[in-house]
Each structure stands twice: as structure tokens, then as C-alpha cells.
Amino acid sequence: DTGVSQNPRHKITKRGQNVTFRCDPISEHNRLYWYRQTLGQGPEFLTYFQNEAQLEKSRLLSDRFSAERPKGSFSTLEIQRTEQGDSAMYLCASSIPSRETQYFGPGTRLLVL
């Protein structure tokens, strides 16, 4: 069990560019979550998958954001036409349905200039 991994760990981009982040959950965890955390705040829920199905999306997830989990394993989160307000830590977590505990990855820190 190697834990949840996220890549890249850091991303600096210019406003208007597209970025994509990847999350690899703990193996056999069929639930995968994305959260966003800004400085001095707790993580805020964005979306979650059970296997390959995206079951819930937050109102925070504007139409510039899209997430996929094509084979029920890793997931990608894409932000199109980035804005400075998108600067944050993007966290991925995974769990199994019989347990409510979620295990987080190290996060991807995004800075939009």
C-alpha cells in the first residue's frame, strides 16, 4: 500500500492556460474524491467518483473544471482557461464504501500568474 499519489506536486501557469492534474488512489479503493484548499481554509469538496461513475459535483466545480476516472483507477482533474482565483492546493482522497474514512494524497499546488 503506497498511499494516494498526486502529480505534479507543483504547477505554475499563466492565466488562460489549461492544466491537468493526476491522482492515483490507494489500490482497491473504489471511491475517489477531489477537494480544493486555499490558504488558511479547510479543504472544500469538488467532486467524487465511485469506480468510473462521477456521482456528485459541487457548485464550486464551474464549467471550466472537468474530472474523469475512465477505468475506475486513476483520475484526472482539468482546469481550462485558468484564472488567478484558481490558485490553490488540489487534494485527492480515496476510500472504500464500507468505511467513511478518506485518505489524502500530498496535493498539487497550483499557482496561476
Added chain:
Amino acid sequence: QKEVEQDPGPLSVPEGAIVSLNCTYSNSAFQYFMWYRQYSRKGPELLMYTYSSGNKEDGRFTAQVDKSSKYISLFIRDSQPSDSATYLCAMSDPETSGSRLTFGEGTQLTVNP
């Protein structure tokens, strides 16, 4: 009003002190309660998990839940400099919210040697 309110920090204590971290919540549907520890620029790490009112102890950590008052606490005994981190309370209501976690804003703790 936020669903979860966490005592604001920062909190600074001497080594060996007992630390009390607190959260209140407004959504009576929350059933599961967690505490996470987050070191600077890292992902949250699960510390404690409980789903019933009462106390749960794990080493130097005790999680307390009072559902009637909608109040949860984390106590740290014999605090150590390595406990210096941000502590996040989190809760979930799996029946209606798909196990998304709702976090408090976090309390930054510094334990001074």
C-alpha cells in the same frame, strides 16, 4: 453560517501541555466525525475517526463527540513539538451527501520546546 465552525487559532502551548481543539456544527445529519492533522504544504493525515457520542482514545489523542450539543473536540495529552501542525475537523453525512467531507477552517497549533 458555515456548517462547521472551528475555534480560530493560532494556538501556542509549551511542550507537555494538554491541548483542546474544538468544532461546532449546525447540520444534525452529520454522522461521522474525523480529525486530520496537516503539516505545512502536505496533505491532511487522518488522526481519529468516530461515529458515536462519547470519547475515543488513541495514545495521546482523545476524540470527544457530543451530538446533542453538535460539538466535537480533540484533546492532545503531553503535547510534543512534533504535534505542531494545523488540525482540521471533518464530518460527513453519507445518507444525503455521498460521504463528502465538510471541514472546519483548521486550527494552527505550535508546541514550543
